[in-house]
Amino acid sequence: MSMLARRTVLNRATAPLAAAPAGARNMATLREIELRLKSVRNIQKITNSMKVVASTKLAKAQRAMQAGKQYGIANAEVFAHTATDKPSTNRLFVVISSDKGLCGGIHSSVTKATRKALNNTEDSPLAATTAEAPVDAESPVMVIGDKSKAQLIRSVGGNLRLTFNQIGRDIPTFADAAGVADLIVKSGVKYDSVVLVYNKFVSAISYEPASMVVKGEEALRESNAFKAYENEDDVTKDLAEFSLANAIFATLTEGHACEQSSRRNAMDNASKNAGEMIGTLQMQYNRGRQAAITNELVDIITGASVVSIFLPSLQFVCSHPLDGWPATTMP
Amino acid sequence: MSSLRLISSAARRVSSFSLQKRGYAEVNDKLKLSLVLPHQSIFTSTDVVQVNIAAEGGDMGILANHVPSIEALRPGVLEVIETAGGSKKWFTSSGFATVHPNNTLTINVVEAAPLENFSAEAIRSNLQEALKVASGSGSEADKAEARIEADVYESLQHALGK
Structure with missing residues (x-):
């Protein structure tokens, strides 16, 4: 046995x-x-809990974006009426992204768009306006958000002038935008126009990099159409600075909504996988x-x-x- | 018979056309107003009759077909006279009002609230506070800030007193 x-x-x-x-x-x-x-x-x-958090934040972010977008549209009205007679080449690029990852490819999409704009490629977000005045490859670049900063520092590190972080963790406030605009004005970088590169909210599942152009004080003064406006106390400088803050605010809120939406989708996919x-x-x-x-x-x-x-x-x-x-x- | 129908339909078309024309003329008398805050849009391309603003250069009323102009706003009362529903008043912070060539008025202000939402009590106590800081021993920047704050409260008090 x-x-x-x-x-x-x-x-x-x-x-x-x-x-x-x-x-x-x-x-x-x-x-x-x-x-x-x-x-x-x-x-x-x-990933599932991140998705739930992003979903709840998305609802808030979208509401903020609706208001922010209207604010931006009202703000851009004056630029729509003041076509520049002399094409400006002196552009300052401001890239709108954020510090946090895990949200799909929205940071790299603005980075790519900026690179394309600097290289004057055909599909650059500025393609329509750069026909007669190509973008100078040495144009100054400022970045809001660490993610795009890390990506841009490799390719166009020499162009970076200022970078901002800690913005866009929560819904962007006007104070954030005003702070950024203030630092841009104080930085001493000369520009005729500021090009904001941001993510445009097309639908809940699609975003595309877009650009918003804000004219500087000099460019406004040189425009004949701007002279049609009655401007008694000469508030052009104030207007240019205020418009910059407004435009930054509008793009920040839109970029934030895109980020939350993209994060929700990315986390949804990750949970499914x-x-x-x-x-x-x-x-x-x-x-x-x-x-x-x-x-x-x-x-x-x-x-x-x-x-x-x-x-x-x-x-x-x-x-x-x-x-x-x-x-x-x-x- | 068919010719009769043709005439009647033509007559109908003529009458509808004239109606349309009259309606169009009416719209022309109005101003398209966009009054927006960073966190809220109060009006977006809404037709209104008149808008009274408190500009840096003095108070002014804007009607339809105003000359294009750019006005910096000071903290004060903004009154919007809509078609039927009388007028509404807001107290706004500083910002910009711009009349555009296409008969639109855009007003971007950082903050605004309906005038009736303010409490006279709170204004008085906050004004005291601001005046105390302004005459206190803080830094120059703090004092200047408090001075601006006090100015806003004073104009708010003035607006409520009216």
């Missing part, structure tokens, strides 16, 4: 080498699969477990049948060596 027991033990130990390598490997990876399943489940929980992964891993795990169980059963049955083969023979070995053999082999 003890010898038989030893044999089954031996059998099991040598199984990985010869008898059933598949089942044995499953036994080894079952634990790994379980660990992976656990971590994927955790990731899904995180995690769900799929959990499905396949669970299947693999169950199969492996089943295989291990089957293997064990096979071992047990084999063992049992061997025992039932040998036990009777041990019993009858003294009297009738061949008695009972056919009956006991097939229980």
Whole structure:
């Protein structure tokens, strides 16, 4: 009996080498699969809660964007009526992004658009206006948000003049925009117009990089159409600065809504992918477990049948060596 | 028969045309107003009869077909006279009002609230506070800020007293 027991033990130990390598490997990876399943489940929980947070923030951000957009439209009205007679080449680029990632490709889309604008490519967001006055590749660039800053510093590091962060964590306020505009004015960078590169909210699932041009004081003064306006106290300088703050505010709110919407979508996709992964891993795990169980059963049955083969023979070995053999082999 | 129908339809068209024309002329007498705050749009291209603003250069009323002009606003009362519903008053912070050549008026202000929402009590106590800081021993910038604050409260008090 003890010898038989030893044999089954031996059998099991040598199984990985010869008898059933598949089942044995499953036994080894079952634990790994379980660990992976656990971590994927955790990731899904995180992405799912990020999605829920982004969804609630999105509703607020979209409301802020509606108001901000109207504010921007009213602000841009004066620029729509004052076409510049002399094309300006002295542009200052302000890139509107934010500090946080995990929101799809919206930061790189504004970065790419800025690079395209600086290189005067055909699909640059400024393509319509740069026909007669190409963008100077050395144009100064300012960046709001660490994400785009990190991307732009590699390609156009020499152009960067100012960068801002800590803006756009929550809904942008007018104070944020006024602060940025104030620093731009104080920075001493000379410009005829400011080009704001931002993400435009097309729909809840699509955004495209766009640009908004704000004319500076000099450019406004030089425009003939601007002279048609009655301007008694000469408030041109104030108007230019106020307009810049307004435009920054409008683009900040729109960019923020895009970011939240994009984050929601990205997290939704991540949760879905995690769900799929959990499905396949669970299947693999169950199969492996089943295989291990089957293997064990096979071992047990084999063992049992061997025992039932040998036990009777041990019993009858003294009297009738061949008695009972056919009956006991097939229980 | 068919000619009769033609005449009648032509007559109908003529009458509808004249109606349309009259309606169009009426719209022309109005001003398209956009009054927007960073966090709220009060009017967006709404037809109104008259808008009274408190500009830096003095109070002024703007009617339809005003000369294009740019006015910096000082904190004060902004009155909008709509077609039927009488006038509404807001107290606004500083900003810009711009009359454009296409008979639109855009007003961008940083903050505005209906005049009836202000509490005279709160204004009085805040004015005291601001005056105290303005005459206190803070930095020049703080004092200047408090002076502006006090000015706003004074004009607000004045607006409510009217």
